[in-house]
Amino acid sequence: MAEITRxxxxxxxxxVYKKTDLLVDRALSYCPGCGHGTVHRMLMxxxxxxxxxxxxxxxxxxxxxxxxxxxxxIDMQQAAHGxxxxxxxxxxxxxxxxxxxxxxxxxxxxxxGTAETIHAxxxxxxxxxxxxxxxxYGMTGGQMAPTTLPxxxxxxCPYGRDTQIMGNPLKIxxxxxxxxxxxxxxxxxxxxxxxxxxxxxxxxxxxxxxYANKGVSFVEVVSNCNSGWKMTPVQxxxxxxxxxxxxxxxxxxxxxxx
Amino acid sequence: xxxxxxxxxxxxxxxxxxxxxxxYSGIMQNKxxxxxxxxxxxxxxxxxxxxxxxxxxxxxxxxxNLFDTAIILNQQSMDKFENTxxxxxxxxxxxxxxxxxxxxxxINIYRIDAADEASKIGLTKVFNMMxxxxxxxxxxxVSDEYIRKGLEKSLPMRHHSLIPENEKAIEIGKKLxxxxxxx
Amino acid sequence: MKELRLMKGNEAIAEAAIRAGADGxxxxxxxxxxxxxxxxMVQKPYETTGMVVLQAESEVAAxxxxxxxxxxxxxxxTSSSSPGISLKQEGISYMAxxxxxxxxxxVVRGGPGLGTIQPSQSDYFQATKGxxxxxYRLLVLxxxxxxxMADFVPLAFxxxxxxxxxxxxxxxxxxxxxxxxxxxxEFVPRWTQEEINKISPWATTGKTRDRERNIITSLDLDSxxxxxxxxxxxxxxxxxxxxxxxxEKIQCDDAEYLLVAFGSSARICxxxxxxxxxxxxxxxxxxxxxxxxxxxxxxxxxxxxxxxxLTVEMNLGQxxxxxxLAVNGKVKVEHFGRYGGIIPNPEEVVNILETKIIGA
Numbered sequence: 001m002a003e004i005t006r007x008x009x010x011x012x013x014x015x016v017y018k019k020t021d022l023l024v025d026r027a028l029s030y031c032p033g034c035g036h037g038t039v040h041r042m043l044m045x046x047x048x049x050x051x052x053x054x055x056x057x058x059x060x061x062x063x064x065x066x067x068x069x070x071x072x073x074i075d076m077q078q079a080a081h082g083x084x085x086x087x088x089x090x091x092x093x094x095x096x097x098x099x100x101x102x103x104x105x106x107x108x109x110x111x112x113g114t115a116e117t118i119h120a121x122x123x124x125x126x127x128x129x130x131x132x133x134x135x136x137y138g139m140t141g142g143q144m145a146p147t148t149l150p151x152x153x154x155x156x157c158p159y160g161r162d163t164q165i166m167g168n169p170l171k172i173x174x175x176x177x178x179x180x181x182x183x184x185x186x187x188x189x190x191x192x193x194x195x196x197x198x199x200x201x202x203x204x205x206x207x208x209x210x211y212a213n214k215g216v217s218f219v220e221v222v223s224n225c226n227s228g229w230k231m232t233p234v235q236x237x238x239x240x241x242x243x244x245x246x247x248x249x250x251x252x253x254x255x256x257x258x
Numbered sequence: 259x260x261x262x263x264x265x266x267x268x269x270x271x272x273x274x275x276x277x278x279x280x281x282y283s284g285i286m287q288n289k290x291x292x293x294x295x296x297x298x299x300x301x302x303x304x305x306x307x308x309x310x311x312x313x314x315x316x317x318x319x320x321x322x323n324l325f326d327t328a329i330i331l332n333q334q335s336m337d338k339f340e341n342t343x344x345x346x347x348x349x350x351x352x353x354x355x356x357x358x359x360x361x362x363x364x365i366n367i368y369r370i371d372a373a374d375e376a377s378k379i380g381l382t383k384v385f386n387m388m389x390x391x392x393x394x395x396x397x398x399x400v401s402d403e404y405i406r407k408g409l410e411k412s413l414p415m416r417h418h419s420l421i422p423e424n425e426k427a428i429e430i431g432k433k434l435x436x437x438x439x440x441x
Numbered sequence: 442m443k444e445l446r447l448m449k450g451n452e453a454i455a456e457a458a459i460r461a462g463a464d465g466x467x468x469x470x471x472x473x474x475x476x477x478x479x480x481x482m483v484q485k486p487y488e489t490t491g492m493v494v495l496q497a498e499s500e501v502a503a504x505x506x507x508x509x510x511x512x513x514x515x516x517x518x519t520s521s522s523s524p525g526i527s528l529k530q531e532g533i534s535y536m537a538x539x540x541x542x543x544x545x546x547x548v549v550r551g552g553p554g555l556g557t558i559q560p561s562q563s564d565y566f567q568a569t570k571g572x573x574x575x576x577y578r579l580l581v582l583x584x585x586x587x588x589x590m591a592d593f594v595p596l597a598f599x600x601x602x603x604x605x606x607x608x609x610x611x612x613x614x615x616x617x618x619x620x621x622x623x624x625x626x627e628f629v630p631r632w633t634q635e636e637i638n639k640i641s642p643w644a645t646t647g648k649t650r651d652r653e654r655n656i657i658t659s660l661d662l663d664s665x666x667x668x669x670x671x672x673x674x675x676x677x678x679x680x681x682x683x684x685x686x687x688x689e690k691i692q693c694d695d696a697e698y699l700l701v702a703f704g705s706s707a708r709i710c711x712x713x714x715x716x717x718x719x720x721x722x723x724x725x726x727x728x729x730x731x732x733x734x735x736x737x738x739x740x741x742x743x744x745x746x747x748x749x750x751l752t753v754e755m756n757l758g759q760x761x762x763x764x765x766l767a768v769n770g771k772v773k774v775e776h777f778g779r780y781g782g783i784i785p786n787p788e789e790v791v792n793i794l795e796t797k798i799i800g801a
Contacts, residue, residue, distance in 0.1 A: 054647040057513070060658075069656045075645035077512045078658035079505065080535050086502040087509030091645075093493045094465050094515050098647060116505070119498035278620065282447045285622045291447070293620035297473055297558070318711030320619050323786040411447070 020048045022073045029067055033233025035223030036064060038190040039132060040071055042200040043103070046207060047074065056099040057091055059084040061113075063105035064138040082113025085120035088127040099207055101128035106147040107137045110172040117172065124181030124215035128206045131173065131218065134225040135244060142228040146170040149247055154228070169247065173220045177254040183214035185254040189222045191237040195250075214256055222248050259314050261399050262322055266307035266339055267331025267352075272386030275412070276329075277308035280390065283400040283408025284312040292320040305334050312399050329393060333357055350393055350435070360440065367438040368396060375434055376427075384420075384427035391431025402428075443624040450590040450616040451476035453623050454520070454546055457594035459486045462629040463544075464515035465493040467506035471525045472558040473614040474548035478520075490631055500525040504532030504545070511541040512657040514637040514644030516598050520546035522614075523564050524555060526572075533607055534573030537674070538659025542601035542641075544594065545579070546610045548617040551755075551782040559782020560614030562704060565759035568611045569733045576671055578678045580608040580685065581732040583703040587621035589730075595626065600685060602640065604677055611732060613755070615705035615784060678734075687730035688739055692718070696725030698798055699743055701764050702753040703729045706785065710753050713790035724794065732760070737767040744771035749798035752776050753790055755783075773798065 008014070022044035030036045047056055053074055060068040062081035069076035079087050084102035092100040109117050109131050120127065136154055137143040144154040144161060147169050151160040161169075177185040184206055188199040199221055206217030222244050226236035263280075267273045277293050284291040294309040309325075311317050328339045330351040336358065343349050345364045353359075354373035372388035375381075381388075394405070405428065409421050448456065455477045458466065468478045478496060486492035493510075497503035503519045510517035521529060526547045536543055547568065551561035568581045580600050582593045590612065597608040637644060648654040661667040689707075692714055693699070702710040707728040717724045727743060729736050744750070749772055752761040758776035765774045777793040779785045 054649045056647060057645050059509075066660065067662075069654075069658065073648065073654055075648045075655045076657070077509065077645055078539075078656070078660055079508070080531055083501065083505035083508075083532070086497070086505035087512070089495070089502075090465060090467060090493075090506035090509035090517065091513055093495065094510050094513055094517075095646070115498055116502050119502065278447070281620060285445065285447055291620075291622060293447070294615065295618055297614065297618045317621075317708075318715065319709040319713075319787050320621075321615060321705070321709060321784045321786070323788060 020044045022048050022053060024071050024073050026071065028071055030064060031227045033224070033226045033236065034064075035134070035190045035221065036132065038196060039130065039199065039221050039223070040068065042190070042196065042203055043101075043130065044072060046200060046204045050204070050207060052099050052207070055097065056101070057095075059087050059100075059102045061102070061104040061108040063108050065103055065105060065132065066139065068103055082108050082111070083116055084108070084113065085116040085125070085127070085129065089120050089123070089125045092125055092127050096126070099128070099211055101130060101207070103130045104132070105138070106131070106133045106135065106145045110146040110170050114172070117176065118179070121176040121216045121218065122179045122181045126210045126213045127216060128203075128210045129216060129218045130203065131220040132223050133220055133248060134223045134228070135169070136225050136228040138225050138228050146172070147248075149243055152243070171248070173218065173248075174253060176216070176218055182216045182218055182254060183256045184209050184217040186218070186252045187220040187222060187248060187250050189240070189245075189250060191224065191240060209256060220248070222250065259399065261312045261327065261397060262325050263310045263312075263327045263329065264307060264322075264325045264339055264342065265310065265329040266305065266335035269304060269306040271306075271331050273306045273331065274308050276386040276390050277310040278412050279387075279405070279408050280310055280312065280400070282412040283404045286407035286411065287400050287404040289314060289400070290317050292317045294320040305332065307335065307339075327393065327397060329389060331389070336360065348396060350389070350396070352389065360438070363440050367440060368392065368435050369438045370431060370435040372431060372434060375430065381423065381427055381430075384424050387424045387427035388431035388434060391428035392435030394428065395432040395435055443626065446623050446625060447620050448587055448623050449476055449618060449620050450584070450587045450612065451548065451618070452480045453587045453591040454594055454610070455480040455484070456625060457591040458518060458544075459484060459490055459492060460626055460628045461595040461598055462490065462516060462631040463492050463518055463598070464631055465495075465506070465510045465517040467495050467497050467503040467510070467517070467519050469497050469500045469503050469521065469525060471500075471522045473550060473560070473617050474520050474522050474546070476617075477546070490628070492631070500528040501532065504529035507543050507545075508532055508536055508539070508541060511536065511543045512539070512645050514641030514646065516632070518544035518546065520548065522548045522550045523552050523561070526564065526567070530567075530573035533579070534571075534575050534577060535659050536607045537573075537577035537579070538575060539657050540605040540674075541607065541657065542598070542605055543607045544597045544601060544610065545607055547612070549611065549613040551780065557782040558614070560705060560784060561755045561780070561782060562613055562706060563756040563759070563780075564611065565732065565754065565756060568609050569735070569763070577674060578606075578681070578733050580604065580606060580681060581611050582608065583611050583730060583732050584616060585704050585707045585728060587616065587619065587623050590616060591623050591625060595629070604681060606677065611704070613705050682734040685731055686734045686736050686738070688736040689728040689730060690739070691726040691728065693725035693727065693743065695723055696743075696746065697723040697748055698725070698794060699747045699750045700724060700726045700753060700790070700794070701729070701740070701750055701760070702726065703732060703760065706753045706755060709785055709787055710790060712787035713753075713794070716787055717791045717794060720791070722791075722794070722799065729760070735763050735767065737763075740764060740767040741769070741771070744768035747772060750774045751794050751798050753785060754778050755780070755785070
């Protein structure tokens with residue numbers, strides 16, 4: 001077989017797949033195997049396909065994705081821990097012609113930021129909330145999160161979450177679905193190609209609904225944290241399917257009524 | 259000219275609005291004014307008071323300890339403010355509900371039974387304007403013309419039809435006020 | 442002719458913000474400043490100038506809404522009173538770190554804790570020394586009249602945008618609740634998007650192809666970069682000290698003694714000056730208008746003229762520390778305060794001046 005040179009490989013006609021230009025050309029700070037990178041990519045693909053880069057303002061939280069603005073080639077704000085929906089509220093109200101999204105983890109959205117989450121959802125702000133739920137505080141080193149499962153180990157529940165002492169995992173997605181201000185509440189994952197495609201479709205739908213002033217679109221992505229869970233990426237995905245999905249079942253929780 | 263006044267009574271007696279009308283009238287007559295109310299829970303059903311200063315000069319402290327005139331509409335306020343009237347100053351009070359009348363001999367004391375009169379002639383809503391009229395009789399610091407302008411400014415447009423009633427009350431008040439001799 | 446009105450200090454602030462072309466107000470009720478939000482909701486500026494008004498779920502949310510709006514180059518503001526301002530401190534620190542212009546109004550009540558709803562000046566330290574975590578300063582303006590409440594709103598926005606730094610109006614229940622006459626300025630239109638792009642090219646308004654993306658953040662994990670950032674903030678604060686000191690001197694020319702007071706205390710001290718002079722005491726008043734930057738140089742100069750200074754503050758002695766730093770031991774500086782919502786009266790100020798400064 002003839003040798004193929006590097007130059008031949010990178011010829012445009014040989015291109016079969018590439019990352020979107022809206023992802024900045026730099027290495028992600030996430031652990032190998034983590035779902036954040038995939039969600040970032042789906043998000044940017046949606047923004048590219050909708051051609052709304054110049055109309056989009058994103059908000060990074062505190063957590064592993066605190067530096068999301070380093071990777072996403074759009075105007076972004078970094079919020080204090082839990083406050084992203086408050087920022088988004090003001091941005092969208094002051095610039096109603098923009099697409100505004102928050103990108104938050106479980107600690108940010110469902111613990112310290114619960115009030116901001118609930119009230120932005122209840123007011124029906126025309127924003128997109130992307131919620132990454134991996135049941136753990138990744139960035140600070142694997143502490144218990146509001147969504148940590150019963151019996152699941154974390155550094156602040158080293159013997160497993162004892163719900164008698166530490167309370168129950170919070171199904172905040174089901175909770176916000178009950179509020180009149182949310183129009184689309186859905187739960188997905190990015191651990192298989194099929195799920196990735198579904199997640200991307202959900203993000204696109206969320207952006208379209210927010211622009212049509214339908215209220216909050218809330219997309220939860222149940223994700224793994226192989227570092228925090230102390231597993232290999234493959235093991236963590238399997239563990240997620242067996243343990244997380246029964247508690248946090250995938251699928252639409254609330255869809256807009258036509 | 260600087261006139262420093264405290265108006266004090268129950269919440270709902272129109273203490274604050276009386277002060278506001280006086281202050282607005284002062285502005286209309288190109289004077290400096292300040293209006294400083296008591297605020298907070300004590301206003302809800304309790305006592306209310308307001309310090310009004312009308313002056314030809316820039317007003318320094320809006321909060322005062324001593325007053326040229328105290329207008330007193332209930333017993334608690336009598337107890338609190340009788341001794342804050344400057345020597346030679348004026349104390350005006352409505353006798354309704356007053357069980358302990360003022361006793362100072364170094365000030366000018368006047369009584370205006372506006373509450374009784376107002377209920378007698380069916381003008382209870384403008385009872386406070388009667389009291390203001392009594393005060394203006396003693397201290398015409400703003401003229402009637404500017405009182406009218408003050409009413410126009412401080413009453414919302416939808417209440418402007420009530421201005422004649424307010425003016426009438428002021429006139430009644432002027433006649434109603436009587437000096438009190440402390441024995 | 443300018444429009445003349447009798448207004449409460451709180452109402453004057455709200456009206457002035459509408460007229461200054463503010464884009465968004467985000468607040469939460471607390472005594473003694475709830476008239477601000479109430480006034481705005483009655484006026485409905487969202488139907489006239491287009492200013493957004495929103496009652497947030499908490500002070501924390503409100504300040505973060507201001508952060509979000511300010512990041513878009515909009516003129517945003519919030520108001521609260523002491524306990525609520527404590528809650529806002531995290532957001533204020535983030536805004537100082539991210540260099541965001543905004544106006545924060547603190548109508549101070551007595552503390553600590555829930556304290557009292559009556560007026561106080563006990564948030565001086567919090568306002569002038571940073572307040573939240575980290576090395577930063579706010580521009581702090583202290584109005585002493587309802588007119589200044591109105592005038593300082595456009596001034597605060599101007600300074601905030603000039604320095605890309607949050608500005609605070611530090612006032613109290615006396616000035617907030619009292620009514621005086623106010624000359625209102627003409628309506629200034631809100632900035633257009635083109636104007637915002639020109640004034641604040643750093644703002645997150647949506648990345649266009651002709652520029653790099655804009656990022657608003659107070660985070661830098663690289664210590665060298667973070668140090669450079671803090672040093673650039675320091676240069677900014679130094680520039681404020683060089684250019685923005687504002688104060689008022691009253692009867693200081695022949696003064697042998699000096700009162701130093703801000704806000705409502707300065708009004709009380711004006712009366713005390715009159716009372717003292719009537720007794721033959723030559724006393725003047727220096728009223729800092731900017732609490733940061735603090736009028737250090739004028740105080741240092743007066744320290745060579747007067748025999749003693751008395752600060753009058755509704756707190757346990759906060760500004761007195763800055764006065765002592767300014768005069769650097771040149772003259773005796775004492776403090777007189779009232780607490781828990783009690784307002785000092787002019788007579789007791791004169792009395793304390795006589796016993797603590799003149800007689801001592």
